[in-house]
Amino acid sequence: MHMSTDSTEWSHGSSEVAPGVRLHYARAGVGEHTVVLLHGYPQTWHSWRHVAAPLVRAGNSVVCIDYRGAGSSSRPASGYDKWTMAGDVRVLLREILRVNEPISLVGHDIGSMVSLAYALRFRDELSTLTLMEATLPGTDVYERLRVDMRHWHFFFHQALDVPEQLTAGRERTYLKLFFDGATFNPEAITLEDLSVYAAHFEQPGAMxxxxxxxxxxxxxxxxxxxxxxxxxxxxxxxxxVAGAANLFSDVNGEMLREVATNVQVAVVPDAGHYVQEENPAGLLDVLIPFIDHNARRKK
Structure with a gap:
């Protein structure tokens, strides 16, 4: 699997971060500042294929991680609270990859929830935090939006056993419905990309x-x-960061100011929920200057 068609060289690894839990990661770049990318649901590190290499060319080291339960990482029976998952990421970065300097953490969807937990739990270890397209637990906005019918899947996924039974053998169909329902341009996630995601979610225990x-x-x-x-x-x-065609563009600032005091918001045009796949250039237009100004320039 390749992140891009350019000459960026990626090294892959899989390391134990907790008893019986291994995280898969892809790493590239030799810059002094490290940018860590955490994907959302129902995705893997593959979701960053259009933006990771440009971040390397901008002078950063980049680490893409399959978090607990996703992609080529372990799928344990428990530990899916974001506090625990943030601990997984910290062990991988600090103890295994030996990233000692403050990092820029970028999360999308569920990855944003893990990123927020990391920032709250390990406050001195980040130079910047980027949160994209997520309803963040712990906020009043979350309380409002979690019962919005556009978040129907919250209730479906939280039901015990039922979603596993109904999606068994239909993983690819379910994932395609998920992507098509939240994209501005469904063609941004090709049938080849869908196959990459489906291959992981068809594995035992993945759904x-x-x-x-x-x-x-x-x-x-x-x-x-x-x-x-x-x-x-x-x-x-x-x-x-929010896609212009999705609901977060209206509430992002309000929600983020519930958890942070130094907030900047950006709306990426021609994108729905899957911003980094639908309009990677638009995302990079705001992400690279944000990291350069607030993290790399201070080094």
Whole structure:
């Protein structure tokens, strides 16, 4: 699997970050500043194929991670609360990859929830935080939107056993419905890309692991709210990115200011939910200057 068609060389690895849990990652670049990319559901590190190499060419080291339960990483029975998943990412970065400097963390969808948990749990370890297209547990906006019919899948995925039974043998069909329903341009995720994602989600336990991400939302909400009460809002630079054709473009600033004090928001045109796949150039137009100004320029 290749991230792009250019000459960027990617090294792959898989390392144990907790008993019985291995995370797969792809790494490229030799820049002093490290950008970490966390994908959403129902995706893998492949979702960053259009933006990772340009971030390397901009002078960064880049690490793309398949989080717990996704892609080529382990699919354990538990541990899908985002506090635990953030701990997985930290072990991989600090203890295995030996990334010692503050990082720029970029999350999309579920990856944004993991990224927020990382920022709240390890506040001194980030230089910037970018959150894209996620309803963040621990906010009042989350409480409003989680019952919005556009988030019907929250309830479906949280039901015990039912989604596993109904999607068994229909994984590719379900994933295509998921992508088509939230894209501005469904052609941005090609049949080849769909095959990449479906190949992972057809593996034993993969759909269950994906649903467990949603079943942990109530705990995520409690963890985030407790962290905000204990230590207050985040003070590092936070960039909130939304696709112009999706609902987050209206609420991003309000939601992010519930968890952070230094917030910048951007709306990427010609994109729905899957911003990095639908309009990668538009995303890079805001992401690279944000990282350069707030992280790399300070080094």
């Amino acid at each position: 269950r692991a994906g649903f467990e991400l949603y079943r942990a939302f109530a705990r995520d909400d409690r963890d985030n709210r407790a962290a905000l009460v204990d230590a207050g809002r985040l003070t590092l630079p936070v960039l909130g």
